[in-house]
Amino acid sequence: MKMRNLLALVVVLAAAPAQVQAQAGMGSGQSVDVTYRIEKKNVKFTQFAETQMMISKDCDANSPNSCEAMKVLNQISFSFLKSKIKGDVNPGAVLCKEVGGKEQLGVDKDQNEDTFCKFSDGSQVSCNALFLYSQKNDRK
Amino acid sequence: MKILSLILLLPLSQAAPIEVAKAQVPAQAQHKVKANRKPSADPVPVTCPNIRLDQNNGPMAHVAVRDQGSIGNCFAHVAAEVIDSWRFSHGDTNYPFQSSGMSLAFDYWGTEADKKPFSASTNLQDNQGGDVASALEVALKSGVCNKATSIEALSQSDIKDLFSKLQSTIQSEQKQAKLPADKQAPLSQDKTVTGFDKYVDKYDTDAEKELHETTGDGPLPAASTLAPVLRDADADAQLAKLLGQSCQGSDHLAVSFPKAREVIAFNRVEDYVLKDLRSLFARPKPQPVSLGICSQVLYQNEHYRGRTSTQAGGLTSECNDSLHAVIAVGIRQKSKTSCEYLIRSSWGKSCAGFGAGWKCEADTGSVWIDEADLVGNTQTYAVLLDDGTSQGAGK
Numbered sequence: 001m002k003m004r005n006l007l008a009l010v011v012v013l014a015a016a017p018a019q020v021q022a023q024a025g026m027g028s029g030q031s032v033d034v035t036y037r038i039e040k041k042n043v044k045f046t047q048f049a050e051t052q053m054m055i056s057k058d059c060d061a062n063s064p065n066s067c068e069a070m071k072v073l074n075q076i077s078f079s080f081l082k083s084k085i086k087g088d089v090n091p092g093a094v095l096c097k098e099v100g101g102k103e104q105l106g107v108d109k110d111q112n113e114d115t116f117c118k119f120s121d122g123s124q125v126s127c128n129a130l131f132l133y134s135q136k137n138d139r140k
Numbered sequence: 141m142k143i144l145s146l147i148l149l150l151p152l153s154q155a156a157p158i159e160v161a162k163a164q165v166p167a168q169a170q171h172k173v174k175a176n177r178k179p180s181a182d183p184v185p186v187t188c189p190n191i192r193l194d195q196n197n198g199p200m201a202h203v204a205v206r207d208q209g210s211i212g213n214c215f216a217h218v219a220a221e222v223i224d225s226w227r228f229s230h231g232d233t234n235y236p237f238q239s240s241g242m243s244l245a246f247d248y249w250g251t252e253a254d255k256k257p258f259s260a261s262t263n264l265q266d267n268q269g270g271d272v273a274s275a276l277e278v279a280l281k282s283g284v285c286n287k288a289t290s291i292e293a294l295s296q297s298d299i300k301d302l303f304s305k306l307q308s309t310i311q312s313e314q315k316q317a318k319l320p321a322d323k324q325a326p327l328s329q330d331k332t333v334t335g336f337d338k339y340v341d342k343y344d345t346d347a348e349k350e351l352h353e354t355t356g357d358g359p360l361p362a363a364s365t366l367a368p369v370l371r372d373a374d375a376d377a378q379l380a381k382l383l384g385q386s387c388q389g390s391d392h393l394a395v396s397f398p399k400a401r402e403v404i405a406f407n408r409v410e411d412y413v414l415k416d417l418r419s420l421f422a423r424p425k426p427q428p429v430s431l432g433i434c435s436q437v438l439y440q441n442e443h444y445r446g447r448t449s450t451q452a453g454g455l456t457s458e459c460n461d462s463l464h465a466v467i468a469v470g471i472r473q474k475s476k477t478s479c480e481y482l483i484r485s486s487w488g489k490s491c492a493g494f495g496a497g498w499k500c501e502a503d504t505g506s507v508w509i510d511e512a513d514l515v516g517n518t519q520t521y522a523v524l525l526d527d528g529t530s531q532g533a534g535k
Contacts, residue, residue: 049502
């Protein structure tokens, strides 16, 4: 992770110390298993109906430290990034890069696309979930 | 997508119907409109058509949702969707062949390089973007690639890495001034450019192999094809062109459709745009309408306004920096006096992070947006009309 990314996370943590607690509802509600083709491999995700969040099947969405993706979801902020976004890009994909993840294109069985953010431990989360939770965290 | 690019593209539209208005450069010192100001509502009761082009065998029903990630190629994804909508509503049932927005973007950037030099750092990193109507023109000339087997199958970060590697190698070679006199010499005849050849060899054995593993047969040209391109002084632009046209055989498709009717909206009276958009959906066999809008309205504030006036005027500089191509795929009644549009973005299937005021259609990448708020953020729009005029010459 680059220095400035680390710095961004530190800033986020300092601004929202309570976010180390699991967010109520992040892993609650109805969910389904979905599979995406990413780099020629089938990758399984859990998709939550209410938020449309997709996260690696191996991650426990009720535990904030179960994987790198969950840690980031609990800490991420959009406010520091807002001024950096220009043009037409997917804001979640920009967030992914800022927190040191690797953006990856996933394709479902109907060829619909979603961009995922992959972290150093191999866990992945949909970039749109990063976008959603960055705004939720900022509202706390 | 910049105002400047629109002006540059105007000569291309001279043969288009007179609906294309002359663009004017908005004054730099435009006053900012208060974000929450609502445009004047049409007080007259209106009956809106109830249409979903993405359902019930509509033209968009088989068109996949795209996700551009952090690459500024929304215009090309939208153009690809417009093309596929036209194909699937005009007898083409090859639904597995979905046109690649990424390939079309490279094709466009390579073509536009004659007027505006392509630079990977600008076009891929700084999100320079492009113009939907012009991307459609490029597709008419060059055809489209199957996204499942094209460079679009690569992850966005791999595409960016590829250009970074190539750029650094080119710069390194140029610094060492070891380029041969004949830059177009075939690789096999020139073994003196050791650094460069080593790189190309390495590219051939490592990067290409690795990328081929990702994409099956792989969308990248062989090293022997790449070598002369990389030696070209204008390597970035040449490479963009090469990547755009890299598909062949069953992965390539010639396409034919009418010339797009394009309207510059911001220097029209809002009321004209409002009624014109409604009329486009009231036509028989409507096609999706592509729109260039201020992206802020999607996620920052549903009452955001990028237009400086309800009359002919301009856009705020903030909006000019954040123009985003989207596509209207539905319309329905919102109130007695207004309609709302279903707007599909190219940010994947989820719309959960979009503005809280918009109704999100799960798994479609689309949200319902009030027509006045949409028009208050629209720079331009374009549509293919099914009236048999201005047929393009597909190959």
